[in-house]
Amino acid sequence: MVNSTLRKLDISGFNIVLSVLVLILVLYIIYPFFGLLFVIEPTNLVESLKRTEILDSVILSLTTATISTTLISIFGIPLAFVIARFQFKAKFLIRMIVILPLVLPPLASGTMLLGVFGPYSFLGKMIPVEFTQSFLGIIIAQTYVASPFLILPIQAAFESIPERYETVARTLGKKKWQVFFSVSLPLAKIGILIGLLMAWIRSIGELGATIMMAYNPHTISIQIFEDSAIGGIRNSVAGIILVIIIALVALTIFVLIRRQRVLKFGW
Amino acid sequence: MVLELVNITKNFGNFVLGPLNLTVNNDVMVILGPTGSGKTSLINLIAGILKPDNGNIILNGIEITKQPIEKRKVGYVFQDPSLFPHLNVYNNILFGLRRKEREFKEKIIHIKKIIDDLDIAHLLDRRIDDLSGGEKQKVSLARILVLNPNVILMDEPLAHIDFLARDKLRIELRSILRKLQIPIIYVTHFEEDIYALADSIAFLDRGKVEESGTLKEILNSYTRPTSSLFFNKIISAGNYLTGEVTKCQNDLTEFKVGSIILYTIGKFLPKSKIGVIVKREDIILSKEKIRTSARNIVFIKIVDMVKIDNIIDVYLKSGNLNLISRITRSAAEDLKIEIGDNIYAVFKASIPHPIREEKE
Numbered sequence: 001m002v003n004s005t006l007r008k009l010d011i012s013g014f015n016i017v018l019s020v021l022v023l024i025l026v027l028y029i030i031y032p033f034f035g036l037l038f039v040i041e042p043t044n045l046v047e048s049l050k051r052t053e054i055l056d057s058v059i060l061s062l063t064t065a066t067i068s069t070t071l072i073s074i075f076g077i078p079l080a081f082v083i084a085r086f087q088f089k090a091k092f093l094i095r096m097i098v099i100l101p102l103v104l105p106p107l108a109s110g111t112m113l114l115g116v117f118g119p120y121s122f123l124g125k126m127i128p129v130e131f132t133q134s135f136l137g138i139i140i141a142q143t144y145v146a147s148p149f150l151i152l153p154i155q156a157a158f159e160s161i162p163e164r165y166e167t168v169a170r171t172l173g174k175k176k177w178q179v180f181f182s183v184s185l186p187l188a189k190i191g192i193l194i195g196l197l198m199a200w201i202r203s204i205g206e207l208g209a210t211i212m213m214a215y216n217p218h219t220i221s222i223q224i225f226e227d228s229a230i231g232g233i234r235n236s237v238a239g240i241i242l243v244i245i246i247a248l249v250a251l252t253i254f255v256l257i258r259r260q261r262v263l264k265f266g267w
Numbered sequence: 268m269v270l271e272l273v274n275i276t277k278n279f280g281n282f283v284l285g286p287l288n289l290t291v292n293n294d295v296m297v298i299l300g301p302t303g304s305g306k307t308s309l310i311n312l313i314a315g316i317l318k319p320d321n322g323n324i325i326l327n328g329i330e331i332t333k334q335p336i337e338k339r340k341v342g343y344v345f346q347d348p349s350l351f352p353h354l355n356v357y358n359n360i361l362f363g364l365r366r367k368e369r370e371f372k373e374k375i376i377h378i379k380k381i382i383d384d385l386d387i388a389h390l391l392d393r394r395i396d397d398l399s400g401g402e403k404q405k406v407s408l409a410r411i412l413v414l415n416p417n418v419i420l421m422d423e424p425l426a427h428i429d430f431l432a433r434d435k436l437r438i439e440l441r442s443i444l445r446k447l448q449i450p451i452i453y454v455t456h457f458e459e460d461i462y463a464l465a466d467s468i469a470f471l472d473r474g475k476v477e478e479s480g481t482l483k484e485i486l487n488s489y490t491r492p493t494s495s496l497f498f499n500k501i502i503s504a505g506n507y508l509t510g511e512v513t514k515c516q517n518d519l520t521e522f523k524v525g526s527i528i529l530y531t532i533g534k535f536l537p538k539s540k541i542g543v544i545v546k547r548e549d550i551i552l553s554k555e556k557i558r559t560s561a562r563n564i565v566f567i568k569i570v571d572m573v574k575i576d577n578i579i580d581v582y583l584k585s586g587n588l589n590l591i592s593r594i595t596r597s598a599a600e601d602l603k604i605e606i607g608d609n610i611y612a613v614f615k616a617s618i619p620h621p622i623r624e625e626k627e
Contacts, residue, residue, distance in 0.1 A: 216317060
């Protein structure tokens with residue numbers, strides 16, 4: 001307590017530099033939101049919110065992001081657990097592979113996905129399913145790009161649980177899979193919720209890979225892209241407002257989760 | 268129940284545990300040993316957390332060496348209580364039980380009895396973070412006891428508990444563990460744990476059992492030069508006496524060891540059995556009967572004298588009473604004592620340190 005009070009009152013050169021840097025970045029981040037205020041015209045806004053393609057694209061994004069997040073979690077939670085708990089030779093390689101979609105430009109990922117899922121690809125010819133320009137195409141793009149956002153925080157959460165809880169549960173008569181569901185998962189709960197939320201919000205924001213895989217049907221990100229290409233910010237403000245609302249909801253959930261317990265991020 | 272370890276070995280690369288041979292009956296075996304002597308590895312082998320390279324672990328005639336951890340019915344109390352932080356106290360206690368089991372009438376009665384015995388009924392709704400160290404360890408014991416384990420392993424359970432609570436919990440542990448009638452292995456480095464809890468002792472050093480025996484055998488044995496200062500210290504605490512209380516007045520308790528009457532401070536019920544420790548250094552030897560404030564004066568025969576550098580351990584015997592007095596070499600020369608002499612052994616009533624009371 002004493003320390004933090006002192007730190008607040010302390011006016012040193014270092015603290016002034018820190019404050020200025022913080023202020024600049026914070027202003028920079030919120031500046032575009034002020035810009036938005038000048039282009040909103042209430043009558044126009046209501047009009048554009050009524051456009052069916054805007055609502056359809058929001059619904060499409062919410063649905064696909066939810067399905068993608070579910071899919072990633074089915075495979076990603078076990079993967080995160082394996083990386084956190086097991087020692088094996090290929091572990092380093094798997095960790096690197098897991099972050100590939102994070103470090104690759106989404107447009108590059110999308111192009112590569114198109115290469116293997118497109119109508120003239122091996123899979124495209126073999127399986128009579130429309131992988132591209134479809135609902136499925138959106139899911140493929142989102143799951144690929146958003147997977148590290150789910151896996152990394154969940155892996156960190158598993159790593160932060162002392163292994164002895166799992167050992168104790170075994171000595172209390174629980175089988176390995178029972179331990180996973182009754183101890184590992186509940187203890188990693190906060191990390192898992194954050195991973196799910198991050199993958200979900202990343203899926204909603206996904207543009208680069210989706211443009212390549214499924215320009216149609218339009219997700220909200222593609223709708224905003226198209227609207228602004230045609231008529232600039234005034235034309236796309238409705239979509240932007242909707243994604244801001246979604247983001248605010250996600251942010252609120254994030255804060256509520258974080259408040260429960262401080263969780264270590266990163267590797 | 269009998270737990271037997273037969274020729275157990277485990278190679279850790281830079282350290283080899285075993286070959287170990289141990290038999291634990293339905294009582295408390297305290298395992299002592301310096302850090303890195305393999306104490307925790309030993310109980311991890313019994314629990315199934317580690318797999319031995321060779322040898323057999325046999326519980327009541329049944330080989331359990333290859334059984335998975337969860338099948339062994341081994342209750343393990345860890346140094347850190349490791350209660351599940353996502354469950355409250357009651358759900359921690361129920362953790363090992365299957366859903367159905369939790370509703371059996373006999374089981375509910377059993378659980379309630381354990382909760383009462385451990386005096387934790389008032390904690391059941393609490394979160395784990397709100398418990399003290401001692402309370403946590405009691406809950407972790409309850410969590411094991413509800414499962415009716417075949418064996419209990421305890422790895423320094425009192426190590427993380429502040430000393431006042433530790434003394435109290437130790438006394439409670441004694442009465443709880445005695446009732447169980449199953450093999451219990453208790454790893455510790457506290458002398459007090461040994462005196463209060465041990466029925467037998469095994470001393471582990473560099474992966475091997477160096478000494479083992481009942482508490483009485485170990486404490487009253489001749490000093491054998493072992494490499495461990497720690498173990499020598501335990502042995503030379505010396506003079507573990509058990510006797511029956513005959514009278515108790517104003518905190519002065521009179522008890523009988525064989526036909527010899529001794530005194531200690533404390534309140535004990537007449538006819539109860541008590542165990543006391545009398546340190547070797549605290550016994551004064553005198554050639555003549557002296558009028559003194561000391562309550563304990565025993566006329567006793569010298570049966571042996573063991574010289575260690577400049578001190579001498581004088582072994583004394585009268586009837587059922589065996590005592591060892593540690594005196595300096597110059598004191599022995601002054602007194603001119605020899606084996607076979609009769610002499611007075613003198614110590615104050617505050618010297619015998621009562622370490623347990625066994626109500627029969």
